Amino acid sequence: NAGVTQTPKFQVLKTGQSMTLQCAQDMNHEYMSWYRQDPGMGLRLIHYSVGAGITDQGEVPNGYNVSRSTTEDFPLRLLSAAPSQTSVYFCASSYDRTGLVTEAFFGQGTRLTVV
Amino acid sequence: AQSVTQLDSQVPVFEEAPVELRCNYSSSVSVYLFWYVQYPNQGLQLLLKYLSGSTLVKSINGFEAEFNKSQTSFHLRKPSVHISDTAEYFCAVIYNTDKLIFGTGTRLQVFP
Numbered sequence: 001n002a003g004v005t006q007t008p009k010f011q012v013l014k015t016g017q018s019m020t021l022q023c024a025q026d027m028n029h030e031y032m033s034w035y036r037q038d039p040g041m042g043l044r045l046i047h048y049s050v051g052a053g054i055t056d057q058g059e060v061p062n063g064y065n066v067s068r069s070t071t072e073d074f075p076l077r078l079l080s081a082a083p084s085q086t087s088v089y090f091c092a093s094s095y096d097r098t099g100l101v102t103e104a105f106f107g108q109g110t111r112l113t114v115v
Numbered sequence: 116a117q118s119v120t121q122l123d124s125q126v127p128v129f130e131e132a133p134v135e136l137r138c139n140y141s142s143s144v145s146v147y148l149f150w151y152v153q154y155p156n157q158g159l160q161l162l163l164k165y166l167s168g169s170t171l172v173k174s175i176n177g178f179e180a181e182f183n184k185s186q187t188s189f190h191l192r193k194p195s196v197h198i199s200d201t202a203e204y205f206c207a208v209i210y211n212t213d214k215l216i217f218g219t220g221t222r223l224q225v226f227p
Binding site: 033040043094 | 215
């Protein structure tokens with residue numbers, strides 16, 4: 001049981017490049033989400049999903065796309081990277097959006113630098 | 116807008132001293148409250164949570180938090196901190212069974 005797995009751990013991109021941050025969970029959780037962590041701003045929700053085939057925007061969705069084709073995977077795509085997207089990204093999952101059955105479990109994070 | 120406020124961005128304290136990390140949330144019909152801890156270069160781990168029932172909740176490593184509805188607060192306390200408690204602490208709230216919203220974090224620095 002690996003929990004929430006994020007890849008890669010580190011990434012450097014040039015402005016305008018695209019990439020996908022991978023997130024997988026093996027806990028059969030319905031609810032998955034992506035956050036970005038910036039100094040002094042805490043964790044801000046980018047996108048979330050309440051189940052396969054369903055996604056919705058969070059607080060800071062611009063510049064990011066997501067899809068949820070399976071329960072296990074929730075990739076985050078940067079279509080055209082910008083320096084403002086330099087951040088640490090965390091993926092999280094929980095049984096349902098209320099967290100009543102279990103708390104949110106987090107991956108180890110992806111440190112992204114856009115130059 | 117619903118929000119979570121952690122007024123203290125940094126809290127320095129000496130080892131074995133008591134500490135309180137403050138968290139306030141927006142008033143709402145129903146809230147679920149959490150404290151997460153993040154050690155350097157790691158992900159977030161749940162420290163404790165309030166879902167219902169007793170307003171005082173405790174963690175296995177000596178932290179406790181009390182849900183105070185009248186003051187819309189969920190402050191985190193520990194009577195005697197250790198060097199190993201040095202970390203960043205995040206308060207988080209689910210309002211009305213919606214998304215999990217985080218505060219900006221408080222960095223606890225414990226000095227010998």
